[in-house]
Amino acid sequence: MSSVPVQFLIYVLPQPTCSNVPIILPLTECLEVTVGVMQSFNLSVINLCNPNDTDIVDIIISQGITGMQMGNLTTSPINASLVYVTFTWTPQANQIGQQQLCVTAYTR
Amino acid sequence: MHFNGGTIRWMPVDPYCNGSSTTITIIQSYWWSYPIITCATNVPISTAGRSSQNRNLTCITDCSTDGGYSIMPVDILTDCTSTSSPLGMMASQRSVNTTLTPNAHFYLAHVGSAWIALNYPAQSGLQWSLTTFIDLRKRSDGYINTPPIASVASPQYVVVNKTTQIQIPVSDVNAGDDIRCRWSIYTPGYRRRKRWDEDEERINDEDDAQLYKAAVKNEETIHTRKKRGKCSGCGSVCAYNSNCCCSMCASTTCTGSTCTSTAGCPVVSTTVETPGTLMSTLSYPTRQPIDECGGICYPASVPSGTTLPNCTLSFTGLQTGSWYGIAIQVRINSNYE
Numbered sequence: 001m002s003s004v005p006v007q008f009l010i011y012v013l014p015q016p017t018c019s020n021v022p023i024i025l026p027l028t029e030c031l032e033v034t035v036g037v038m039q040s041f042n043l044s045v046i047n048l049c050n051p052n053d054t055d056i057v058d059i060i061i062s063q064g065i066t067g068m069q070m071g072n073l074t075t076s077p078i079n080a081s082l083v084y085v086t087f088t089w090t091p092q093a094n095q096i097g098q099q100q101l102c103v104t105a106y107t108r
Numbered sequence: 109m110h111f112n113g114g115t116i117r118w119m120p121v122d123p124y125c126n127g128s129s130t131t132i133t134i135i136q137s138y139w140w141s142y143p144i145i146t147c148a149t150n151v152p153i154s155t156a157g158r159s160s161q162n163r164n165l166t167c168i169t170d171c172s173t174d175g176g177y178s179i180m181p182v183d184i185l186t187d188c189t190s191t192s193s194p195l196g197m198m199a200s201q202r203s204v205n206t207t208l209t210p211n212a213h214f215y216l217a218h219v220g221s222a223w224i225a226l227n228y229p230a231q232s233g234l235q236w237s238l239t240t241f242i243d244l245r246k247r248s249d250g251y252i253n254t255p256p257i258a259s260v261a262s263p264q265y266v267v268v269n270k271t272t273q274i275q276i277p278v279s280d281v282n283a284g285d286d287i288r289c290r291w292s293i294y295t296p297g298y299r300r301r302k303r304w305d306e307d308e309e310r311i312n313d314e315d316d317a318q319l320y321k322a323a324v325k326n327e328e329t330i331h332t333r334k335k336r337g338k339c340s341g342c343g344s345v346c347a348y349n350s351n352c353c354c355s356m357c358a359s360t361t362c363t364g365s366t367c368t369s370t371a372g373c374p375v376v377s378t379t380v381e382t383p384g385t386l387m388s389t390l391s392y393p394t395r396q397p398i399d400e401c402g403g404i405c406y407p408a409s410v411p412s413g414t415t416l417p418n419c420t421l422s423f424t425g426l427q428t429g430s431w432y433g434i435a436i437q438v439r440i441n442s443n444y445e
Contacts, residue, residue, distance in 0.1 A: 002118075002240075002241050002242065002243045002253060002255040002439065002440070003240065003241045003255065003437040003438065003439035004115060004116060004117045004118075004240050004255050004256065004257075004258060004437070004438050004439070005115060005116060005238040005239055005240055005292060005400060005435065005436070005437055005438075006113075006114075006115045006258045006259070006260055006276060006435075006436045006437075006438060007113035007114065007115070007236065007238055007262075007292070007404070007433065007434065007435045007436070008112065008113040008114075008139070008260045008261070008262035008263065008264060008433075008434050009112050009113055009223075009224070009226075009262050009263040009264070009431055009432065009433055009434070010263060010264045010265070010266055010274070010423060010425065010431065010432045010433075010434060011263045011264070011265050011266075011429075011430075011431055012266055012267075012268050012425030012426075012427055012428055012429065012430050012431075012432075013265050013266065013267050013268065013428065014267075014268055014428045014429075015267060015268065015269075016267060019267065019270075057194045057195060058192045058194045058195050060190075060192055060195065060197060060199075060261045061190060061199070061261075062259050062260060062261035062277065063257070063259040063277055063279075064189070064190075070190070097281075100277070100279050102259065102277045104261050106194075106195055106265070108194075
């Protein structure tokens with residue numbers, strides 16, 4: 001039976017100042033999009049630590065969708081604990097069906 | 109090497125294909141340290157000083173049924189897709205089509221060296237082997253199965269002394285496929301009249317079936333491991349202090365190009381398989397080993413207590429500052445076999 005390999009590294013960090021994990025919004029959501037129509041949506045991350053000690057350092061796409069672009073990480077001007085990225089994508093005909101996007105938010 | 113892992117997957121261009129040849133797309137996705145590796149096309153040879161680091165994905169087992177892959181092999185180059193400067197991470201990917209004869213089935217591997225020093229106490233020089241099994245034989249319901257997609261960003265971070273769950277995101281285009289994850293393993297090969305047991309370390313290199321004949325020069329640079337042909341005088345084991353076989357040594361007691369274990373270093377694999385030789389006591393033909401994990405095979409590669417239930421890795425790091433390598437295979441538990 002066919003099998004595919006997944007190999008990755010793990011690094012062990014010391015105890016952080018704050019161990020609250022951030023929250024990614026939307027947690028799970030299925031967006032309906034149409035072929036040929038450009039889509040734009042925001043993905044937000046809420047920092048549950050004191051932003052003076054700990055920040056959201058970046059968002060990494062672990063499984064992307066072909067053609068989808070991610071903008072720069074932006075801090076909300078009204079809430080220092082909220083950051084977001086903007087995704088833009090024009091779906092193609094060969095992408096009809098379900099497409100999955102997976103991201104990881106990193107704090108430091 | 110600043111290679112941080114990744115995945116190799118493939119899919120048939122047309123799963124219902126019935127012609128005299130089958131085209132598949134092989135998609136390689138890798139993670140790198142950034143900006144040490146340059147974000148450009150043709151990763152990693154587009155990074156200064158790495159122009160000799162290209163190689164091919166090679167068939168390691170069942171090559172007599174490779175559907176013609178060896179005639180037009182695919183190389184390991186990919187193109188940068190994204191970077192994160194704050195995290196020092198870079199992702200790359202490339203899709204390549206290749207056409208094979210129907211019903212081909214073989215093991216394809218990206219083998220190289222070396223990982224960053226891993227484990228505790230840290231070991232350097234560990235090689236990687238990412239192996240995918242390509243199987244074009246049709247399922248009993250009439251079409252070629254498309255393997256699942258799995259993708260994990262690398263590196264992952266855990267906090268010391270805290271059990272962390274790392275989920276392996278998996279998905280599959282064939283509705284109803286039951287996706288399973290297991291540890292990548294090293295399956296020893298076997299040959300005529302002897303079942304080669306990985307636990308038995310033989311230093312005697314005289315054998316009934318001398319499969320390894322011609323000596324091949326071992327050209328190995330410090331950071332690039334090149335697969336070489338058959339060795340002479342090595343048999344199934346690299347003798348202590350031997351050179352030629354040790355480019356394929358699985359054990360970490362093999363340093364550079366020399367086997368440093370007085371008990372010998374087991375040979376990982378060779379190149380082209382000898383087809384059709386039947387064993388006298390067993391009914392299997394001669395078969396090469398299948399190395400899915402290189403130098404990061406479970407359980408020695410991870411702290412004890414690490415588990416992998418339901419495609420979620422449960423890991424507890426006990427040493428701050430240490431690195432670990434995780435090698436997993438994702439497959440389908442299919443009713444259609």
